[in-house]
Amino acid sequence: MTQYLKADRFYFVDGLKEGGYLTLLDGHFGRWQNEKPTDGDILDYSGKQIAPGLVDTHIHGYAGWDVMDASPEGIHAMSEGLLSTGVTSFLPTTLTSSSESLEKAAATVASVAEKVKGAKIQGIYFEGPYFTEEYKGAQNPDYMFDPSLEEFAKWQKAAQGKIKKIALAPERQGVEEFVSTVTQQGVTVALGHSNATYEKAKAAVDAGASVWVHAYNGMRGLTHREPGMVGAVYNIPDTYAELITDGHHVSPVASEILMREKGHDHVALITDCMRAGGQPDGDYTLGEFPVVVENGTARLKDSGNLAGSILKLKDGIKNVVAWGIATPEEAIKMASYVPAKSVGIDHVCGQLTEGYAADFIVLDDDLELIATYLNGQKVFEA
Numbered sequence: 338m339t340q341y342l343k344a345d346r347f348y349f350v351d352g353l354k355e356g357g358y359l360t361l362l363d364g365h366f367g368r369w370q371n372e373k374p375t376d377g378d379i380l381d382y383s384g385k386q387i388a389p390g391l392v393d394t395h396i397h398g399y400a401g402w403d404v405m406d407a408s409p410e411g412i413h414a415m416s417e418g419l420l421s422t423g424v425t426s427f428l429p430t431t432l433t434s435s436s437e438s439l440e441k442a443a444a445t446v447a448s449v450a451e452k453v454k455g456a457k458i459q460g461i462y463f464e465g466p467y468f469t470e471e472y473k474g475a476q477n478p479d480y481m482f483d484p485s486l487e488e489f490a491k492w493q494k495a496a497q498g499k500i501k502k503i504a505l506a507p508e509r510q511g512v513e514e515f516v517s518t519v520t521q522q523g524v525t526v527a528l529g530h531s532n533a534t535y536e537k538a539k540a541a542v543d544a545g546a547s548v549w550v551h552a553y554n555g556m557r558g559l560t561h562r563e564p565g566m567v568g569a570v571y572n573i574p575d576t577y578a579e580l581i582t583d584g585h586h587v588s589p590v591a592s593e594i595l596m597r598e599k600g601h602d603h604v605a606l607i608t609d610c611m612r613a614g615g616q617p618d619g620d621y622t623l624g625e626f627p628v629v630v631e632n633g634t635a636r637l638k639d640s641g642n643l644a645g646s647i648l649k650l651k652d653g654i655k656n657v658v659a660w661g662i663a664t665p666e667e668a669i670k671m672a673s674y675v676p677a678k679s680v681g682i683d684h685v686c687g688q689l690t691e692g693y694a695a696d697f698i699v700l701d702d703d704l705e706l707i708a709t710y711l712n713g714q715k716v717f718e719a
Contacts (some may be wrong), residue, residue, distance in 0.1 A: 340366070340713065344699070346386035348669045350688045351666060359387065364712035368691055380525075380700050385707060389673040390404035390425025390696035391650045392571065392632040392687045394605060394680050395462060395579055395625070397430045398612035398645075403438070404429045405438065407445040417455035419613055420709045420717040425696035426457045426677070428501060430609075432624045433465035433476040436488055443496035450499060455716065457696070460501025463492065464550065467505035467515075468530035475623050475637055475644035476530060478530035481632050484515035485539060500524060502680050504550045506531035507541035507566075520545030525680045527579070530555040531566055538569035542576060548679055551609055552578040552595055553587050554643070565649040572597040577679035579607045580671075582656045583648040585634050589660040601667040605676035606653045610647035611635050637711045649704045653699075665704060 340361040347354040347369060386571060397404055400418035402411030407703050412429060413470025419427060429446045431439055443461055450458040470478040484505055502520065504527040516526045526689055528541055529550025534557070549556075549570045556566035564571075570578050578599050582592060584610075596604050606613070607708055613621045613630040620638075621628045627638040635644045654672050657663040663671065677687030686696060695713035698706060709717035 338363075341374045341377055341379045341513050342382065342387060343379050344382040344385050346388045347606045347689060348386065348388040348666060350674050350690065353666055359689065361713045364695055364714070366689055366691055366695050368694050369527060369689075382707075384701075386700045386702070387689065388698050389458075389688050390686065390698055390709065391423045391654075392459075392676045393427040393608055393650050394423045394676040394686045395418070395464065395607035396427055396610045397432060397464075399610055399614040401612055401616050403612040403623070404446065405432055405434060407438070407441045409445060409449045410457075412449045413448055413453055413455075413632070416453035416454075416458065419456040421615070421706075421719075422649035423698045423706050423709060425531050425698070425709065426459045426682070427709055428460050428462040428680065429458060431460040431478050433468060434624060435480055436491075436571055439463065439466070440492055440495045443492050443500065447497040447499050451653045455711075457685060457711070458499075460680065461499045463497050463500055463503040464681075465504060466501075467482045467509050467512075469506040469508060469532055471532040472475055472506075472530050472555040472557070473693060475626060475628075475642060477624055483510040484512060486518055488513070489519060501546070501682065502527060504529050504548075507533040507537040509547070512541055516541055516544040516546050518622070522628070523681065528566070533555045533566055533569075535564040535566075535569050535572075537656070538566055539573060542569070547576050548605075549576060549578045549608065551581050551586065552715075553591055553622070554581065556660065570595070575603075577603050577605050577675065579605050581609050581646055581648065582606055582645050582653040583633065584656060584703050586643060586646065587663040589662060592657065592660070593662040596662055599719075601671055602675060604669070604671050605679045606650065606657070606672040607676065608648040608650050608653065610648055614647045614649065616647075645684070648716050651704075655704045668704075684686070
């Protein structure tokens with residue numbers, strides 16, 4: 338059955354289209370047209386705008402669950418809960434942990450990846466464990482080692498080939514060989530939780546790394562004699578910077594400088610959300626660490642360090658627009674197409690393009706989420 342989506346504005350990858358009708362055919366996007374169609378049903382969202390479903394490529398948990406729980410029930414709950422945040426595709430994200438725990442988490446995600454009924458699992462992200470202690474953040478240094486191709490192969494087997502992205506610190510031993518090998522296997526390598534010099538970071542990029550883990554957070558800063566990791570983020574072209582825009586992890590000014598240096602087309606908005614996302618304030622855990630959630634932040638109980646976020650991606654979009662550092666068009670692209678492109682899944686999600694699954698969100702003029710659609714079917718309404 339052919340349907341037509343009517344709205345005041347459509348956010349396409351190649352630009353805005355004002356008014357008109359977007360065809361929905363068998364759960365996929367068809368063509369956009371200016372004139373009113375003469376056949377089929379019209380889904381009338383006059384006064385509203387249509388954007389691609391959001392893509393979160395760095396998210397540890399939601400709705401009380403964490404990927405490291407290795408619970409099929411938890412992965413299902415995350416997937417369905419994320420629809421209320423505008424996310425229709427995501428990479429369930431692990432933490433630095435024991436090799437066995439990571440293998441179990443990977444196997445669990447893989448076992449339910451094709452069965453979830455909410456946001457689609459487009460792969461798995463291993464955030465670690467090949468990090469360094471100086472910038473450990475909320476990651477456990479007891480499990481931080483040099484990268485091992487044998488170990489990665491074991492995890493990838495458990496994941497049924499679904500690991501799409503892995504993060505490591507460039508100063509670890511054997512990084513260049515590891516990066517070169519896994520990128521040839523189609524895995525995106527991200528760099529972070531690192532005290533690396535600019536030169537070390539550049540060597541990892543030259544080997545094939547292409548993403549920076551939550552820019553500014555968990556990395557050596559820029560100074561005038563050693564540009565460090567932050568200098569590398571700014572200065573090395575054709576790389577993507579993850580950015581948490583909750584206003585707590587990175588100031589609006591630092592976010593603006595990043596967007597100016599990288600270009601909005603190379604900044605991927607992420608949440609780094611932990612299990613307390615969508616839940617009330619209180620006591621939670623991140624990995625093996627106790628966490629307190631209050632005043633819009635999740636912090637480690639012992640040190641007070643930030644421990645992931647409770648950000649909803651739809652709110653990350655609203656924040657950068659409110660801060661005056663991105664247009665709605667740029668903000669939506671940074672939370673849909675850019676993250677998808679950064680991990681090589683832009684052929685299946687992140688755009689309103691003909692032939693793609695009709696995963697989209699309906700927004701009002703204030704960028705508030707009105708509804709979420711998967712495969713052309715409404716799955717959430719605010």
